[in-house]
Amino acid sequence: MQRKAIVIGATGLVGQHLIKQLSEIYDTLIVIARRPPRYINTSMRFYQVNDFDNLAEVFASVGVDRSTDAFSCLGTTRKQAGSDEAFRKVDHDYNVSFAKLCHDKGVKNFFLLSSMNADKDSRFLYNQVKAETEQSIMALGFEQLVIFRPSLLLGKHKGRPLESISQKAFQLISPLVSESLRLHPISAKRVAIAMAMAAHEVYERSKFRKATVPNTTDIIENKQMLAMTRVKN
Template sequence: MKALVIGATGATGKEVVRHLLENPDYAEISVFVRRPSFATHPTLKEVVVDFEKLESFATEMHGDVAFSCLGTTKKDAGSEEAQWRVDHDYQLLFAKLCKQQGVSNFVLLSALGADAKSLLFYNRMKGQLEEAVRALGFAKLTIVQPSLIIRPDSNRTGEVIAGKVLQLLNKVGLFKKYAGTSTAKLGKVLVDASLIKHSGVSIITTQDYNRNGK
């Protein structure tokens, strides 16, 4: 199979690519990046794109499975509007182009609490993206909703503190629903999800993959 990945240079995206490269089910992997970022590999192709002109690269988006892992923070983006552009608009356009090119299996990294009507900006953004991607009508759409994502060597103070607090609470049996997930584990969850046979929309949460021991 051929996989397409957007957000491949992010902490989770890198793990998705690593697991794809290790998985014999995937013979070709195309990653869409702003600049060359990966070591040469016989099954990996880097497609350097301008995300403001993503339509120009539509012919490169022909494959079997697409993974959408793109994301930033308000701090890094500079504003809510800029974050929305990256987290919502770029990913939705990628999904549309993949659908047009015949991709039938789409895997979207979202977030626990995604709700199109939420008063919280981040949850509303993720919820509206989910709804828009659903409306495209992929034969198979998997939405993965982790709680806190634990990134190695994270320099995000709030993320680090939240992770430590959650770990302590989880140890005494509290807030299991919101257990943090390492990027390594999340990358595997996303790749494994792409191989589960189902049609229509499937939502996988932190509870689901922890319960199944994945």
């Protein structure tokens, strides 16, 4: 059986690296985005959606089924979105809508990019919404849900000046900081590699599974992603 993957958020900081990684392990890669990703290869099928409110219309023609793994790296910031409501719509509503569409088509495995600080009781909207999104997708009952919670993401990201300042500051002290620290920043590429590695592991486990297993949620924290992607000398 040919392996397929579907991705939203493929033009973002992590997503643009993720599709490169996934193209090496999936026969078909379906990308739904507002604009074409910078990386394109022969296994990729791109579907443009001008407004994610119309996601269901686009989704109906992409050919998702039980052989498809789903990935979401979709996200924004309060500043980029323009209001609390607009931010919640992108980070929660669009992600959950995508997950529901996938679940309805029989998708068994869902991989979600979240945040290390996801917390429904946080005083910060960003952290609250990340936690709400996790919970809403958990409730759908995928056979396997894997949630990734990175710390500060390192990489070029337009429209986030505070993150850029933090990245530059960290680069000066990074040789002195142990990756064992919980708050250690992580490059977007390493997060993408960790997501692809986790998907491959789920696939390998499924080959030896004789029956459907109960719904399982794995949460991969920042420290674990750093360990998974550490280059050994």
